[in-house]
Amino acid sequence: MSMLKVNNLEVAYGGIQAVKGIDLTIEKGELVTLIGANGAGKTSTLRTLVGMEKKSGGSIVYDGQDISGVPVYDFVRRGLVMIPEGRGVFAKLTVEENLRMGAYYRNDEDGIKADIEHVYELFPRLKERQKQLAGTLSGGEQQMVAMGRAILSRPKLLLLDEPSMGLAPLIVEKIFEIVRKISAEGVTMLLVEQNAKLALEVSQRGYVMESGRITMSGNSKDLLDDERVRNAYLGE
Amino acid sequence: MNTMTKQPASAKKVATFVASAIVLAVLPFIVGGTFGNSWVRTLDFALLYVMLALGLNIVVGFAGLLDLGFIAFYAVGAYTFGLLASPHFSLDMPFWITLPLGALFAAMFGVMLGTPVLKLKGDYLAIVTLGFGEIIRIFLNNLNAPVNLTNGPQGINLITPIEVAGFSFGKPHEFFGITFNGVYMYYYLFLALTVLVVIMAWRLQHSRIGRAWVAMREDDIAAAAMGINIRNIKLLAFALGALSGGVAGGLFASFQGFISPESFGLLESIMILAMVVLGGMGNIPGVILGAVVLTVVPEVLRDVIGPLQMATFGKMIIDPENARMLLFGLALVVMMLVRPEGMLPSKRRKAEFEDAKEGV
Numbered sequence: 001m002s003m004l005k006v007n008n009l010e011v012a013y014g015g016i017q018a019v020k021g022i023d024l025t026i027e028k029g030e031l032v033t034l035i036g037a038n039g040a041g042k043t044s045t046l047r048t049l050v051g052m053e054k055k056s057g058g059s060i061v062y063d064g065q066d067i068s069g070v071p072v073y074d075f076v077r078r079g080l081v082m083i084p085e086g087r088g089v090f091a092k093l094t095v096e097e098n099l100r101m102g103a104y105y106r107n108d109e110d111g112i113k114a115d116i117e118h119v120y121e122l123f124p125r126l127k128e129r130q131k132q133l134a135g136t137l138s139g140g141e142q143q144m145v146a147m148g149r150a151i152l153s154r155p156k157l158l159l160l161d162e163p164s165m166g167l168a169p170l171i172v173e174k175i176f177e178i179v180r181k182i183s184a185e186g187v188t189m190l191l192v193e194q195n196a197k198l199a200l201e202v203s204q205r206g207y208v209m210e211s212g213r214i215t216m217s218g219n220s221k222d223l224l225d226d227e228r229v230r231n232a233y234l235g236e
Numbered sequence: 237m238n239t240m241t242k243q244p245a246s247a248k249k250v251a252t253f254v255a256s257a258i259v260l261a262v263l264p265f266i267v268g269g270t271f272g273n274s275w276v277r278t279l280d281f282a283l284l285y286v287m288l289a290l291g292l293n294i295v296v297g298f299a300g301l302l303d304l305g306f307i308a309f310y311a312v313g314a315y316t317f318g319l320l321a322s323p324h325f326s327l328d329m330p331f332w333i334t335l336p337l338g339a340l341f342a343a344m345f346g347v348m349l350g351t352p353v354l355k356l357k358g359d360y361l362a363i364v365t366l367g368f369g370e371i372i373r374i375f376l377n378n379l380n381a382p383v384n385l386t387n388g389p390q391g392i393n394l395i396t397p398i399e400v401a402g403f404s405f406g407k408p409h410e411f412f413g414i415t416f417n418g419v420y421m422y423y424y425l426f427l428a429l430t431v432l433v434v435i436m437a438w439r440l441q442h443s444r445i446g447r448a449w450v451a452m453r454e455d456d457i458a459a460a461a462m463g464i465n466i467r468n469i470k471l472l473a474f475a476l477g478a479l480s481g482g483v484a485g486g487l488f489a490s491f492q493g494f495i496s497p498e499s500f501g502l503l504e505s506i507m508i509l510a511m512v513v514l515g516g517m518g519n520i521p522g523v524i525l526g527a528v529v530l531t532v533v534p535e536v537l538r539d540v541i542g543p544l545q546m547a548t549f550g551k552m553i554i555d556p557e558n559a560r561m562l563l564f565g566l567a568l569v570v571m572m573l574v575r576p577e578g579m580l581p582s583k584r585r586k587a588e589f590e591d592a593k594e595g596v
Contacts (some may be wrong), residue, residue: 050458076463088458090451092584097447104444105463133587155464 079156091135102152291480306367313485342482391496516578
């Protein structure tokens, strides 16, 4: 059974169709990427998957269940977690409070503490800054907080929206290293990226999205070698 | 820029605690002995306002929901107490029924107000809550016909003072050869309940519910994505804020012995909001300070302005009552210009104002 099966998904804002009927499948344990230019409909797709936008057509089956009409706050309990574009950390909460927000629905204090320690191992930088307000951190550190917070939610399927946006190349490397680590820990992931090269290198499969449609899909290695992808997204 | 202060040693904490407990315990005697019993009465009112301001702080400071009709919950608490323990309905229920019942009704009214305004924010929410406060007052004013429920503008009279095991807080008592006036007894009662409200507010602030409110204030969609049920957490803020208001209202009714719709006007709502904002929204010590200052300062001005004018000019130039409000208003304006984050702002509020200054 697939972790996520999207069939002919459509999303519209007013009269404008942002997503024009896409199919997407993610198997358990996979790291899949969705690449495409600005305005291709990638973020709209993700937001619809976690209930933040209403779909105007098609179906979404997550973990064997149709999740239409599930309220936003219920997704995290079902293990479907998104790290939004621009990180979405709570600026007025401290680093540790942000991490605890990720575990809001959990009641196992021991497990939460262990997971916080685990995040501090992954990002020693956050441990140093645990009592600092997240709004005072650098962009890279905020991305670490966002990822740490997602780990605290114990996701089954993690949706990552543009984790590299606005970050220095060195930090991006570090972030992708963690993406790889989280994936290796068995979390299924869907990674949306504009940085197509990095995304295809880290993932197993990829989808290419253009003006609301999926135009190509396949193994990431093949896509990396594909002439059209190279021309359009890798700048070669 | 790690500005976190180190946790003070627990011995120091205990010392501070004991010292403040002693100060609070002897305060009415110092104040009453020096300035007279009417000032102990002012202290009592200060404590009532601390409870009210802490209640409103849950709604405005913690959850970020601007409420301009908070006094309605005070009214609900007061009228519940008044109607159940006065000759109006010939009822004389004990305070341990009327006070919790008033708090419960107030909380119910909080949910009643909260439900229709779930989707509203900022100015729109402020206008609806303002209307709600006025509706409650106008109802109280007019529910004397066709069935006389509230006795209209005449209000409820002869409300029973709080009595514990035959010990009435309304009458003077003698201990160790000293006569204690009712205002002293009520001081300790109010103090005890204020401490309870402070503990409730403090525990809330540092719980996951408190964090959820902060998160919701900042970005309700991101907060919902964390698994927070925004509807429930908003209603909880309204209910818990109203609960404190209801307790204060019940105490007010028994303390005064008389309530009328006049006590629950819009100006009172604004006053409590001013306490929260001036003291430091979201910060419990700040809100307490704001409530005490805004209760005591106008009273001091009332006593000082008249004689001061006589001494300087030899005659009254401005009516003391007007001059008092004038100075008070001026002080508020200056305060908001000089220190808009309040006297004792919370860490988070401070950060917000710093952001605003830097234009981030």
